[in-house]
Amino acid sequence: MRIPDDKIEEVRATVELVDVAGEYTRMKRSGSRYKGLCPFHDENTPSFTVDPEKNLYHCFGCKAGGDLFKFVQEVEGMSFIESVRMLAERAGVDLPEGDAPEESDKRAGIHHALRFAANFYFKRLMRSDEGEAALRYLHERGFEDDTIKEFGLGWAPDAWDGLLEAAQEEQIKPETLEEAGLVKARKKSDGYYDRFRGRIMFPILSHVGKVLG
Ligand SMILES: [Zn+2]
Structure with a gap:
């Protein structure tokens, strides 16, 4: 997943490094710069500086230095992409929907959960005492079993944790x-x-039969 350069520059121009650094160490103005105790090495006298004009940091003690993204990578142990994503969120800069592994994992997880839920509601409709009234109602409205199955209609039980508990068993x-x-x-x-x-429940099915919500 590539993040466009202009987005990266937008984040760089929006987020003040001194504010970010200030969340890890107390920064005090000193001339044209800010100084604080270095978050990267142990010290009692501040030698960590941020240049607010250039949005860069430098430590005279341990020689750590770099830009906004480098700072977040180093201090949080993140990759470059992760640092951009975190700072973009902070800056309110929208990044293109990624195909990063964690993103597609998340989507797959949500998709799996929706499928599980549709199946759960369907079974409750067809095979539970509670679903019987709902099923009768649907039959009266002209829905036949084939149609109910095809469209994946279901019955959500009248309980606060019916789906939750069933989902938990499926991990x-x-x-x-x-x-x-x-x-x-x-x-x-x-x-x-x-x-x-x-x-x-009337799940919305896409043309390929994926449950959309
Ligand atoms: Zn240092």
Whole structure:
């Protein structure tokens, strides 16, 4: 995944290195520069400096030095791309949707969760006492079993953790379910709860049969 140069420059022009460095060590103005205790080596007298004009840092003690991205890479142990992504988020600079491994892993995880949920709701509709009323309702509305199956309709049980518990057995993380829009985080305590409860589910299928949400 390549991040366009102009985006990188936009981030560089937006984020002040002295602000970022200030989150790791106290920076004090000293002439045209800022000084602080070096985050890269142990010291009692500040020898770490940031030039706010050039947006560069330099340590007279351990000779560490570089630009905004180098600083984040070094201090956080990140790759260059990771540092750009982190700083872009901070700067509010939109980066193109990446094919970085972690991104596609995440998408695959969400896709898996949506498929699992669609199947879970479908089974609840077809094979549970609770789904019976919903199924009757659909039949009365002219939906035949074939149609219900084809469109992947389902029944969300009237419970706060029906999907959550079933997903847990499949080792699908609540965080992934949340990203898929299937559960919500509790506001007043830890944990999550099912977003859809006691309702008929109409998953949106793309033309290749992928569950979109
Ligand atoms: Zn140093």
